[in-house]
Amino acid sequence: MSLNTFGHLFRVTTWGESHGPALGAVVDGCPPGIAIDEAAIQHWLDRRRPGQNRFTTQRREPDAVRILSGVYEGRTTGTPIQLMIENTDQRSKDYGEIAEKFRPGHADITYWQKYGHRDPRGGGRSSARETAARVAAGGVARAVLARLLPGLRITGYMVQMGRLRADRDRFDLAEVERNPFWCPDAAAASVWAEHLDALRKAGNSVGAVVEVVASGVPPGLGAPVYGKLDAELAAAMMSINAVKGVEIGAGMAAAELTGVENADEIRAGADGRPLFASNHAGGILGGISSGQDLVVRFAVKPTSSILTPRRTITVTGEETEIVTRGRHDPCVGIRAVPVGEAMMACVILDHLLLHRGQVGPL
Amino acid sequence: MSLNTFGHLFRVTTWGESHGPALGAVVDGCPPGIAIDEAAIQHWLDRRRPGQNRFTTQRREPDAVRILSGVYEGRTTGTPIQLMIENTDQRSKDYGEIAEKFRPGHADITYWQKYGHRDPRGGGRSSARETAARVAAGGVARAVLARLLPGLRITGYMVQMGRLRADRDRFDLAEVERNPFWCPDAAAASVWAEHLDALRKAGNSVGAVVEVVASGVPPGLGAPVYGKLDAELAAAMMSINAVKGVEIGAGMAAAELTGVENADEIRAGADGRPLFASNHAGGILGGISSGQDLVVRFAVKPTSSILTPRRTITVTGEETEIVTRGRHDPCVGIRAVPVGEAMMACVILDHLLLHRGQVGPL
């Protein structure tokens, strides 16, 4: 079976393939009366849009979104919002060569194994183009959150490319929008640019780590024990193409801590709210938000579509080599930044609605 | 709201608190006609049972499971299977002292924030005792898998305690059952024993990394794009108490790889099935199993209930210190091993049923 919906109350169903006529998302359960229009959603899509600099795929897609339902006279009606993005720059002939071969590290082979066939054009449903639909849905979530949680701020950025890590001592969130890597460390961004140029020219690609932080999240969000906020964020991020690891707060490094170190000590804040001395928890305890910043990180593997030949087999089982031409991102992690933000927005809103459903207004 | 169910077709709903009369799981959607009895489930529970050595909590719970429904004359009927475990060794008075304070790093405070009150006895619903219900449900999943996927083998083990890592060159899975840490590296286990003794005596605790591997998984399992096998495993593992990070295959280290390195090259296997030269993917591509071993790792943070005083606040907002007495695991990662195995079993079975529902028999 196929499960193309996520969320409980704010439910997003995405559809569409890389080289079909269109793709999109149906957003169900959106609160009514929220001001929204195509421009507001387009704002977020433009951040994910391919072809904006030499470090992303050169496919030229305007990714123009159309709202086909659920909005009337500039406000959500409470009924399903269909967001459609037409594909305009398919170059399916690029895929003729690989239609009979599997790309190592790519979903080509598993779609074949599962469904008995595949759509080779740009990866079909497994393409990262699907994430445009997530970003569009995230745009709706953002509009609702702007009303329900005006103090919320969601910021994604890259903290690592290959073995090169940004330096947290140099972090300046104002830098994030100033370089093609959404990197808060301007110096790292320069180094990365050189590094990625070299890799790209060598017909290679590289992985990355993205961090998404949400501040202004109220305490109490999360539905223990199988709808824990961290479990839902983990699923949301791991469902993004090419993601292989997800961390909350201290993440994998939590294993290295002692109980004494890991305890985020609590003080009484000036405003009567608890004040935490550190945030190893990443803002989540027992699956419920504590009011601290939500901190999520995920690793994105390198693109499997590369120009360096790799050994593989054909659909009929013969051994061969493959070189993937076409227009591919040398570091898909870059464009995963707005996608991670969109997933964060959707999960927070979903749990906000769940919370007020069960417990009442925050 | 509260979401205490996981799974799509093989659905597990758990209930119960650490110090209530009982806890358990309702398993719905189990295939009929599967041979099962209490002893078969008890086998798995006994592996998770507390008090078996000095490295786990000294609470003495037999964790005896009773099947209250869904099994008739030794076989599943296809209707809900209620698995109940009575709590017998509650010592709620241990919690008198902490009832008015929040333990840093513990869900005490967030349950309070969300629900407006909490059950302080042993953490109530947020206690790791809930994982007994998961292991019981996993026992049912194992019985079904033994019939549907006889070649499947699920093995969990600890690969890291604090900063001490097991050495993969010394891995011997036969060692896993021979030391109290489920560690495949016997030498590491000895070092860990000393280390944990020292920490325990110092009133401290420590984190760990657990790895769970499933071999014999057929290709084709997973429901892209929001029911991807890796997304589901990530949610399943992250929902376990104290887990802060989840990795599939290369995990967070995938960020460090180039596309050339990350490509798991494919050769034609002798049996006509694809043969992969490496397994950076952890057995999952595009959210679908490839037939390679599924490899999942997760980090467990150190227990927050420690004897070393930590600064905190009371429920009325006054600053104070806390020391948590009672019987706590100095390294909860140890007992997370059978829990991780159980979650792996449940997720694999659920996706096996989903697959044959949508696509037909494997």
Place this chain on the structure above:
Amino acid sequence: MSLNTFGHLFRVTTWGESHGPALGAVVDGCPPGIAIDEAAIQHWLDRRRPGQNRFTTQRREPDAVRILSGVYEGRTTGTPIQLMIENTDQRSKDYGEIAEKFRPGHADITYWQKYGHRDPRGGGRSSARETAARVAAGGVARAVLARLLPGLRITGYMVQMGRLRADRDRFDLAEVERNPFWCPDAAAASVWAEHLDALRKAGNSVGAVVEVVASGVPPGLGAPVYGKLDAELAAAMMSINAVKGVEIGAGMAAAELTGVENADEIRAGADGRPLFASNHAGGILGGISSGQDLVVRFAVKPTSSILTPRRTITVTGEETEIVTRGRHDPCVGIRAVPVGEAMMACVILDHLLLHRGQVGPL
């Protein structure tokens, strides 16, 4: 697969068989802080309890409910509430005779067809004893509704037994609790008593129609278009054992009306709320409550377990006759009244929570 859960936010999972050790319900998603105890739930169970007069099965079950989780110090915690009812008066030997035969009109044969076997003791999972779990869950729902919707009143009663209809001109809701048929027409109740005595002595049984009315339901509940309030009520009632038809408002008779007749004309009420001149709609328009009384009716077929011989086949396909001894309700519709009320309570609460989740407080 088996789907033993209903509800979206207020979710009820039932388990257990007629002759197993126990049965029950897990109630998940209950708002926290609601005062509840076993006595409050027992009140509703006692209304459904068998053996209270000669018109229901003579099985003597105290149906004593135990709360095993989710309630602490007399209040709901927001975590799963396990409600367990032990079976104490099983007489499985009654079923020896019918274990090899199928009762016409009974689920015996379809459970066999679906699952490849069955639990013949009292119908196993298909028994109406399952409805005790619904009533217990409904008791929890009622406690929450008493707090969230203090003006709500849910009343169920029988309006028809066989071909004998109660007379609406004689309806007096005060009569409902005064006769064994929950009949608001005292005169009809007398006639029904005679009629049912005669049927029972003749080894026969009879069907009934039950009506459940909820007044004080706020406008706005219901989730169009597949979670319409009427669609959910229809599913809830049709899922009760032996129900074959469900009506909302005018019900099947709506087919006979013209648009002029069917229009429930609207006037401005003294309190500023709309005042409807009639209620053909049964309180629901477009799947959303209008503030009028919710009116649901359902038909319950006659018990299939009767003393009159009926032709059937054995499990091996041979033709034979069957006579069902044991202790059976001659008119199961009677005990369906509190069950219908419980389902009404659960559906209303679920939609109340859904509404405040999506739209905000009422």
Place this chain on the structure above:
Amino acid sequence: MSLNTFGHLFRVTTWGESHGPALGAVVDGCPPGIAIDEAAIQHWLDRRRPGQNRFTTQRREPDAVRILSGVYEGRTTGTPIQLMIENTDQRSKDYGEIAEKFRPGHADITYWQKYGHRDPRGGGRSSARETAARVAAGGVARAVLARLLPGLRITGYMVQMGRLRADRDRFDLAEVERNPFWCPDAAAASVWAEHLDALRKAGNSVGAVVEVVASGVPPGLGAPVYGKLDAELAAAMMSINAVKGVEIGAGMAAAELTGVENADEIRAGADGRPLFASNHAGGILGGISSGQDLVVRFAVKPTSSILTPRRTITVTGEETEIVTRGRHDPCVGIRAVPVGEAMMACVILDHLLLHRGQVGPL
């Protein structure tokens, strides 16, 4: 919240309003490899299409469906199928007059009560145009069923208009496609034509009863106890616009039967399968199909949009009268026939997939 999805494994999410640019359905979980194209789906849409005779709305919509995803080279891929139907004949000005008034018996008022506003153009989301999306999705279900259950036949027809009932003794299914009422009784169809002409000219409308029968349904479908096949069919049919009652088999009349009458006696069929002497059960026992014909009936209330003035209030609460001009069906029951068939197809397929998921191949 809004729940615009139905089905468990074969999941249909519909979207769109009467006067928006388009409407449609996303079909998720469809088995892969099924031959399908737009023409196959159009076949079913054409049966529901408005404006085909004087007894349905004169709105001229081609209802041309486009497949935007999920089908590649003429076969389903197993990924979401987006079916889009553009609205081409909106005449929103028709609604100017009623934008400030509520139509008695219409969802105008409850959408207003729930969402705080409404889309007055043609009823917005509450319009029966939504059912076009169901019929399109049903077309996909039919294509799958043609492969998985080649012996299945689903037939819907009208059995009653107003107080005029078709005569079962004159039923000839070949007649169904020969008259504008899908009536199997040709004589009744003639009488209905006159009756409806008179009502239409009088500015009135009328209700109807539709029956949908599925033959060739295998035994074993249905998921007791809350996913019972009859409960799912009840919800599916009750979710269709204007439906007020649903019956399975004997339906409401089951209340009038005795146990002796109601027992569908069983004989050994020539093919070794059980042979039932009657079908009061409508093919479902205990929520599971028995192999007999599934028989479902539902009552459709008269259109609330009529030319006869009715008393109502305005959105600001003033009393007034309303006359609804525009293009409305004088008997919406007629066009509900293909919709009921589509829902039947979707429910059967969903349960077929669920069954093979839990139990294995039929």
